[in-house]
Amino acid sequence: MGNITDQGLILACSAIGAGLAMIAGIGPGIGQGHAAGHGAAAVGRNPGAKGDITSTMLLGQAVAETTGLYGLVIALILLFANPLIGKL
Amino acid sequence: MENEVDFMIHGYLKLNLFGNEVYLTTTHVCMFIVCMTLVIIGITVNRRMKQATFVPGVIQNIAEFYVEVLDGIVKSNMYRHWRKYANYILTIFMFILASNLSGIFGLRPPTADYGVTLPLALASFFLIQFNAFRTNGFGGYMKSLTEPIPLLFPINLISEFATPISLSLRLFGNIMGGTVMLALYYGLLPTLVKLGIPVFLHVYLDIFSGAIQTYVFCMLSMVFIADRLPE
Numbered sequence: 261m262g263n264i265t266d267q268g269l270i271l272a273c274s275a276i277g278a279g280l281a282m283i284a285g286i287g288p289g290i291g292q293g294h295a296a297g298h299g300a301a302a303v304g305r306n307p308g309a310k311g312d313i314t315s316t317m318l319l320g321q322a323v324a325e326t327t328g329l330y331g332l333v334i335a336l337i338l339l340f341a342n343p344l345i346g347k348l
Numbered sequence: 349m350e351n352e353v354d355f356m357i358h359g360y361l362k363l364n365l366f367g368n369e370v371y372l373t374t375t376h377v378c379m380f381i382v383c384m385t386l387v388i389i390g391i392t393v394n395r396r397m398k399q400a401t402f403v404p405g406v407i408q409n410i411a412e413f414y415v416e417v418l419d420g421i422v423k424s425n426m427y428r429h430w431r432k433y434a435n436y437i438l439t440i441f442m443f444i445l446a447s448n449l450s451g452i453f454g455l456r457p458p459t460a461d462y463g464v465t466l467p468l469a470l471a472s473f474f475l476i477q478f479n480a481f482r483t484n485g486f487g488g489y490m491k492s493l494t495e496p497i498p499l500l501f502p503i504n505l506i507s508e509f510a511t512p513i514s515l516s517l518r519l520f521g522n523i524m525g526g527t528v529m530l531a532l533y534y535g536l537l538p539t540l541v542k543l544g545i546p547v548f549l550h551v552y553l554d555i556f557s558g559a560i561q562t563y564v565f566c567m568l569s570m571v572f573i574a575d576r577l578p579e
Contacts, residue, residue, distance in 0.1 A: 315563075322564040326514050329521030336528065 270344055278338040284331030292321045353535030355527070356456040379458040382446050414438075425570040429577055433570070436475070440468060441566045448523060448558025451530075452550055457558075460524045462516070469516035472569040476511065479576040511572060515565060522561050526553035 299317035303310050337343070359371035396407045404412060418438050423430045447459045458464045480489055493504045530549060534542060 318560055319564055319567055322518070322560055323568070325522075326518045329518060329525070332525055333517060333521050336524065 267345065271342075274338045274342055274344060278335040281331045281335040281338070285328045288325045288328035291324050295320055295324065353531055355531045374456050375458050375461040375464065378450065378455040379447075379464065381455060382443075382450055382458060386442065386446055414442075421567075422570060425567070426574045426577070433475075433573060436471075437566050437570060440471075440569075441562055444468070444519070444562040444565060445559065448562060449554065451523075451527065451554040451558070456527060457523050459519055460527045462520050465516040465520045466512075468519075468565075469512040472515060472572070473512035475569075476572050476576060477508075479573060483576055483578045515568060519561050519565055522557050526557055529553060 295317060299313055302313050306313070356374055359373050360377065361372040363370045363372065393407055393411045396405070397411065400408055415438070418441060419430075419434055422434045422437050426433060444459060447457050447464070451457045480492075484492060493508075494501050495504070530546070530553060533546060533549060
């Protein structure tokens, strides 16, 4: 190939890695949507407990979002504070 | 179009402490502003509550509402020893809520810096482990780590350490993601779409997400601490 420097290769692969890390966003999307469906069904069965159901559902969804956030943190680190650049 | 995406991360002043170079950054300044605001609010409420009337005025009403609602939440999660931990939970609730909402006022939220959320999570971690040691003693704590099968000892040990890491990373990731998205929006789009439309982004990313993350942080701290208290 042409003149691909080592630095350029590290930066290119970091960019690809950052994009691949965001695939971890699929999990929370499916899980939280599923939980929201169950929450809506529970409100339909028991409309008086809507406040309790809503806060329990939001608490569970915020905990389930954590693994998607791990992917976001890795992607942000690779884009903005890349530790692999100076290592060659 | 201009390409100035500004994440507001600057080093302002270079100090030289004990032979290391330390910068005074945006996080220090914003945290100072948030803490000064909370101190002024605290002194005002203190002065107002010294002349508390039976029919409350505005400041007394808001202060009593805050303490009563959050005391109810702490009491419903920690059943008997709730008085000892109500101070800590209400304090960090107020600090994290003020930090997260300071994004609306033009500051960079201090909790968008991992060096702020990690000590908060470590404070909760210290409370959890202290209660675990005080309830069971050292031998009982080691025994509880081998609870279902002794083969699960490394997994139990890792899940002990995963608690503060997940607490801190959840808060950090949510707020930092919000600041990155808003910085990209304000940095890359022409001026016309920056005039009324970012209101909805701010409502979702700053207010809603910030309030939910404070509630989740405090609720998880309470649940983990109450798990280790004696019954």
